[in-house]
Amino acid sequence: MERSIVHMDLDTFFVSCERLNNSELNGIPLIIGGGDRGVVASCSYEARKFGVRSAMPIKMALKLCPDAKVIRGDHELYSNLSHLVTEVIQSKVPVMEKASVDEFYLDLSGMDQFFGCYQWTKEIAAAVTKETGLPISFALSNNKTVSKIGSGESKPEGKLQIEPQNMQGFLNPLSIRKIPMVGNATFQLLSRIGIRTIHTLSDMPVLVLQQMIGKNGIELWKKANGIDENPVIPYSERKSISTERTFSNDTMDMVSLKGLISGMAEQLAYQLRKEKWLTSTVTIKIRYSNFDTETKQCKVSYTSADHTLSRVALELFQKAYTRRMRLRLVGLRFTGLVHGNHQMDLFEDTEELMNLYQSMDYIKNRFGAQAVGRASGFDLENKNRLL
Template sequence: MDLDTFFVSCAQLQNSKLLGIPLIVGGGDRGVVASCSYEARAFGVRSAMPIKMALRLCPQARIVRGDMEYFSRMSNTVTEIIEERAPVVEKASIDEFYLDVSGMDKVFGCYKWTNELAQTVTKETGLPISFALSVNKTVAKIGTGEGKPRGNLNIPELDVRPFLNPLSVQKIPMVGEVTFRDLSRMGLRTIQTVAETSPEVMQQLLGKNGLEIWRKANGIDNNPVEPYKERKSISTEDTFSEDTIDIAWLKARLSGMVEKLAFQLRDEGWLTSTVSVKVRYANFDTEPKQRKITYTSCDHTLTRHILDLFDILYQRRMRVRMVGVKFSGLVRGTYQIDMFEDTQEMMSLYQAMDKIKRRFGQDAIARGAWNKLKNK
């Protein structure tokens, strides 16, 4: 089940004047599109597109900034409705859910039950939702995308291959633009052509990913629906070998801790709404300080708040033996959700740094202050 244009739908609930017009949820002239209405999509506007480019395609579009706190509350409301009724639920993101309704046909009918659940979600929240019922998570996800808006597809096992075959290979989850270009150059542009290619060839072309793409193209996915469990917080702290009063060194250390935790947020698909700093002095007195913030996973935003809290907290001018950083109030969300305040240049920088860290390890690249600290 997938909430249709979730950010846009939430904004329209807050302001009915936004209904039926080309609408972009994003922020700033140098920002990017977080979500857009179907009226805007008709002009070629897409998520993650720079705002300037979107306005060139659709000059009449209305731009509104997103309210992440409101979006999170609405997502939690939908989650509660689904969890009250479904036997097994996995919340994949802020607006996407997997449900395992195996066995429901014996008592009610899987399609009828799911359709009524979708109607209940819309009735109680005002949010449109699409779903696809099928034999596994991959086919259901592809089907949900194909059925939007307000779609409700039923794809039984015998219909899986006929449904998948004519679709673009880019519809397969995990096939991004780079992989799509590589496959296109080899003439593998539809799911059928990939499915009919031998798994050995796909593995030679793309390694393990090639074999996984071949399985998905053939409608094979044995991953279970995993019950939804929400992480409460992530944190780290460092006790020094020698107590220190070097403020510049302490701030550089805090910046490095924030950078590692922020990468973990993005890598695991979280946004934080509460940040806190903890300081332990040489006499073992420990003092914490926390602050509510707009949902984010951006290093520069989190670092600013953490250092500000440290300045407020550290007033005793005693030597420090330990500092800690904690992010709590977490909600599921991809890094794109943080696009309301960020520039395209900043987004590209984060994506490049994260890619390097995933390939070579977290210590492969860091900001200047943290690098200077490590080499001190």
Template structure:
């Protein structure tokens, strides 16, 4: 029996949320972003008509569409509406994967025995729009790759069904850019070889692609041929990333404790970005010398930016540490994780800040985490558990980082 995999994607999610709050913005070119030196987080279809795209510098977007209105993103609103949609889908669907803040996969295999898969999905999207006011597109097909590509082709408010027999005819004429995870470098390489549509890519021997691209060559070939056995992974809100540090000698040096916390947060945030997680809950834990243990947490808008998380972590620690006692243990946890690469907390940041994150992560990916870190965390822990200076990296490195 063929699988029935649905991909759902909220149409221009940030723009749609903003328009719900202010209907006067309907029908006009609209950009959601972070000011003149920021980048476009999202834009309306009216703005896209003039060539405006996400991640484009706002100053360039305004040159293309000077009549566009720029609106600052509302982090709390976006998180709230995402949770509303998630709850509706989870209430109705047997198996859900939340791929990002505005994107979902559903496995409804076997539902045709009781209720048509397409009819059921169409009614669910109507329910979402009716209860949240947000437009949503979907596609139903045999796997995640085909359904995701089909959703993009059907936007806005699309509702396509690609049966198993129609997978190849649907994919073949499309540009290879449509294949998920096929980046700009790979696209340019294949284009120089005359491979520009999916049909040509599918006809290229997998061995040839592997020799040109490396280990990803086989995966790209499979996707071009409509092959994708990846399961829909259930969405688990409780999954977390955490780290703790225990001092051999209890300390009351609050500056060093704060420096350690900054380093912990930076390392966890880097891990979250590397593994494509967004964080919605931050937890700080301390254990006093008498073994009393306390923790404090805060719900936040989805992010994986350490400069935002660090500020909140220090606020939580200063609120939590209310005894004049020595500290034995410090811990930091990120919870409420969802898959995603959106840096939606960067509405207030400049192009320089976003470029800095990208550059730092590239250096860390290539040379290791200690290659470059923020100067806010100046110390690392030695094997003896004491705080010592590290002149090479000037970073805080917790004694363990363990995904739960």
């Protein structure tokens, strides 16, 4: 049976959310992001005409578009509207995957016998806009990669159906940057040997690509040829992420305890980023040697940055630990999770911090979660991680 896979993408999601709240922002160049040293989290199409792009330093963006209005952003507003869109889509489709705060995959395979899949998708998109006020684009094809590329090409408020017989003709003239797994490093590597369009990439011998970029070369060749068998994964919200440590010997060594908590925060924050979650609530738990248990909780702006989460966790520990008594357990939990990508972290990140996290995550992904970390999370005497 031929699959019918839809990718839906909310247009300039953060910008659209802000404009729902304030109609005076309509039609003007708008940038969502941090302060002077921050980066662009999102920008309106009016700003993009001047060359402004996501992840660009704010200072550079304002040089390109001096008249742009900069808004710091409202995590709670974006989260609430994302949940509302999720509910609208989930109520109308058999299988939905929430890929990020503003992206969704739908599997409508077999539904053509009841409705036309394209017509049905148009009705879902119309329902989203009617019930939330947010513009949305979509593309329908037989796999996730082509549909994602298609929705990007159809923006804003685009509607696109890519039939299997037209798939390669659609992909061929596009830049290889349009393939989701092609980052800047891969683009530069392939560009140096003259591979800049998907057509050229699709004609490359797959073994040559594998030799150039490793096992990802096969996957890249498949995507360039419109081949993607990845399923749509049914969506379910994760409620929390946590870790705790029970000591073999009760302790009140404050240096080690604080190092442990810092390491816990770093470990959990890395897991958040890896799984594309953001947290809004931090909870610390301690258990004294007499088994009395204390917890302290704090709300934070949505984040997955360990420097922020570590600081909050340590502050909560200071408030929770009020007795001169040994501890037998320390735990840390993040709740109030929303599914989102790094884009939402950009509100607090400077360009330097973004580069630091990207580098650390790259090393951890390649060599393991314990390969690199902050010194506070290490037992320097034994040269081991405290976790």
